[in-house]
Amino acid sequence: MKKSLLVLIICLLSFSVTFSQLGEGIPREKTLILTPVTGRVSMPSNFNAFTSTYASPDRGIQEVMLEPLWCVDFVKGEIINALAADGPIYNEDFTQMTIKLRKGCFWSDGVEITADDIVYGIETTMKFPGMAYHDQFNLYVDEVYKSDNYTVVFELKKPNARFHANFIDRWGAWRPFPKHIFEKTKDPVSFDFNPPVSSGPYVLKDYDQAGYWTLWERREDWQKTPTGMMYGMPIPTYVLVYYYGEEMNQIIVQSNHNLDMTALTFDGFRALLKRNPHSRGYQLNYPWIVNSDPATTGITFNNDVYPYNIKDVRWALTLAIDIVDYIGIAYDGAAPMGVLHVPPTPIYQKWYYEPLEDWLRNFTLDIEVNGQPFKPYDPSATLRAAQYARERGYEVPDDINELKEMFGPGWWKYAPDVAEQLLLRNGFKRDKNGKWLLPDGTPWKITILAHPNPTAAEYRNTLAVTQQWRNFGIDVIITQTEAQATLQPLGNFSVTDAFPAGNSWGGHQDLHRVLNAFHSSFYRPIGEITAGHAARWHDVRLDKIIAEMEKLDWNDPKNSELGLEGLKILVEEMPTIPTFGYPGVVAWDEYYWSNYPGAENPYSVPWHHWPNLKYMLPYLEPTGRK
């Protein structure tokens, strides 16, 4: 009995080969394994990602199966022409848009991709309410037709200089689908598109009927895809998108080299580094994060709720924040601070922060300190952040330009004394314990409507700002709820951690998308859902700028100038507080694959779940390990 038990234990311990998730015939060294962010696929047999409610586009569909017309690259700051041969061509009054298609692109079943696919796709989308972009196209498209096999013309119902934005893939866009497949179905909304036909460089090999994984195989005719034409052959033979579940599971799996690319929390990533010497982040050392993500985070006031409808109050709450301490609480200092309503990515620093540097340094608030107008901008915050990191034991460079890329170019001064002046002149006062009272004498209590996920960047903002404002003497409480996505557009909050502005393009200087969310036409009173920004703030000056931008081509230099003017208004009014750029953390395992697009060689968008993955794959290098 004892002998057999011993044999069993020895057998278990001598099982030196790690359990592989791959079946026979799928060599690990030829397979790139990554995780989706949308979780397990609820309807695994459905590949029709062209409907408005398809929930799992990152099971490989957008990354390797489909090519869009255009795709954003926020690292290089460019728009990639994918199935489109060139940029959009508008007529003078922006009532007509023409798209020239790339020649020689084929669906994976051998049928050429032509203007017929686009025309059919747009018409089908407009006809069926459940198709994605149905409403946008019905709002704007009067007619769509082809002028030849590779040219599509849109006649628009009203001028729209940014109609092409509907086709630019930035984690979603209207993407062409094959006419010869879809025209055989009666209802394209309920059609499951299985097996799917690809326009991208990979085809479906297999999928888990329980929804955990989807396996893709490189097309033999990969040369007939935009990816192949522009960048060459994708190196991995297989791409496996596997939902491994919670972060701890992902750490375990990458430690066992069964997961090449994933996204973790900052703390999760540090835990992984201790377990797997082959894991790396976007940056090789602290702060590790992806500093080029085109989303900015911060705090949003409900500008329809007293006292946040007062500019002085919003500014006072801004100046009550010590940004270095704030980012320390949120991410142990590893997040790039930015004062503008666009994130301080390397490309955005060049486009927006540097041109506005002088303006920011000379910007004054309507209040005096020592007899001088108060200048709130603090470019030295970068150096303070670097010092914080050093004190925490991290190695950071001395070069100011490198530091700006790491920590951002600066932030607002920590000036609680000025904040106090701003509040006092509006009738606020402190009680005997130093706690702030509203002008009517009642205690000032701020309830922050917080993101339900405590690891989300939004929630980290809530956590940090709560500490800052409590230090300043305000009673702050946090309310976390899954209903946040409904309550924010309804305006049922005072302060929340919604992103402080509309999402930027990342790959283009046009700021219409950032500013337009604040247009007064989207304003709705509290209790009515707004399609604009949840802050419920608007300004006639900004409306005018947006209207002027809409009359210009998005490449027009004047469009960029108008965008900068819009950013200045947002700074002056501070309807929301931008704090730091989205500090995403990627975890890449270099056991089987190397040459990921890290900060030292940023040749592509680093996110594995973005549609740009297919443009990264030709550059990956196998390490030779088996």
Add this chain to the structure above:
Amino acid sequence: MLFIKRYLLPRIVQFLVVVFVGITIVFFVPRLTPVDPVQQVISQITSQGAFMDPAAVDALRQSLTELYGLEGGMFQQYFAFWGRLIKGDFGPSLFQFPTPVMDLIMISLPWTAGLLITTTIISWIIGNLLGGLAGYFKNKAWAKTLDNISMVLRPIPYYIFSLLLLILFAYLIPIFPSAGGYSVGRRIGFNWAFISDLLIHSFLPAMSLVILGIAANFMTMKLIVSNIVAEDYVMYAKAGGLKESTIAFKYVIKNGLLPQITGLALSLGQIFGGALITEIVFSYPGLGTLLYGAINSGDYNLIMGVTSLSVIGIAGATLLVDLIYPLFDPRIRYR
């Protein structure tokens, strides 16, 4: 006839009332929360980064409200729901539109049923058998050892225990997979290659449920049996010189099983709720994560589908226990 009138009919009526009230509650509760499924879908689309012209968002909201059948008052929707339910249709999932809810449930249900029915029955049989024997032979060394093991295992929170198994056997000694129901590239089929793969993938989730399930059943059964052995009829049987094994199995354990049968039936009825923590820790497919996702996204129809099955399952199991109880307990039969 008297049995039908006094025993069967009241219980069937009770079953129908419980199902009706339960389903009515799960219809109204999600609708009383502030989560709006249409807004959740729109927020998902806009937050992911794709361009969405704000002017089109309002139009999309209207389109989705119409598609989802959320127009009209709550009671109008309620009556429409019962109309559909009678035909066995829970409607389309709002977050996987237009996929029928039943299709989504049928993808996850076999995994949940396979895992939970098996583990519940195994842990019930082993736990009760060992618990019964340990309760009867409580002074034996092996009974004390089992009792000590159970006392150590039982208080461990399930999440911690399952995590421990995962770290131990999927990371430190990686002999079992850490996720999924079967290997990538494996074809589902009734063959040994697939079945063995399935068993390997389900081993850790199953063990986590079985071990703690055995411990729970063991302790309850031991307690029940400990009380029974002190009863007069057991003493009388011993005094009468009956064999210990006869007394243990025929007189003590059999009697001790009565409340445990109720527990088993209720446990089996609860499988429709899934095993959320098991599914999350082991990334194992099932109804738990399906329901969890539906609650977070406000997918009313999917919530209704899963919870209605759960209500029917538990009420049905209770009814079944009531109906078969006379077979185990002659006192009810004779009453």
